[in-house]
Amino acid sequence: MRVSLSLAAATIALALGSNAFAGPGEDLAxxxxxxxxxxxxxxxxxxxxxSVADKYKGKADASDKLFTYLKTGGKMSDGDDHKKVEAADADIKALVAVVLASK
Ligand code: HEC
Known part of the structure; x- marks a missing residue:
C-alpha cells in the first residue's frame, strides 16, 4: 500500500511538475x-x-515571434531593448517552448 501510494504521488508530481525537471530551455533560462x-x-x-503564454495563446506565429524577440533583443514597450539571448537557435527555441508552456 505504502509503495503504491508513493508511486502515485510520484506520477502526479511528474504530471504536474514538468518545469521542475530541467531541460535545455530551463538550463538556458x-x-x-x-x-x-x-x-x-x-x-x-x-x-x-x-501571462506571456496567455497573451500569445492561439497565435500560430507565437514561437517565431518570441524566437526573434529573444534572438535579436526586441524592443520593449518602454523603448529599451530586451535582453538578447546568445545561444544556439535550437536552445532558444527550447526556451521559447518553456515560456509558452508556462501557466
Ligand atoms: C533586465 C530584466 C529582464 C531580463 C534579464 C529578461 N527580461 Fe524578458 N522582459 C523584461 C521586460 C521588462 C519585459 C516586458 C517588455 C515590454 O514591456 O514590452 C520582458 C518581456 C519578455 C517576454 C515577452 C515578450 C512579448 O512579446 O510579450 C518574453 C518571452 C521574455 N521577456 C523572455 C525572457 C527570457 C527568456 C529571458 C532570459 C533570456 C528574459 N526575458 C530576460 C525584462 C527582462
Missing amino acids: AAQKCSKCHTATTTKKGPSWA
Missing part, C-alpha cells in the same frame, strides 16, 4: 539569468511567463 526579471507565474520587472 538559468544560464541567462532570466529569473532576474521573470518567473513562471509572478510579475517581477518583466511579465510572468504564464
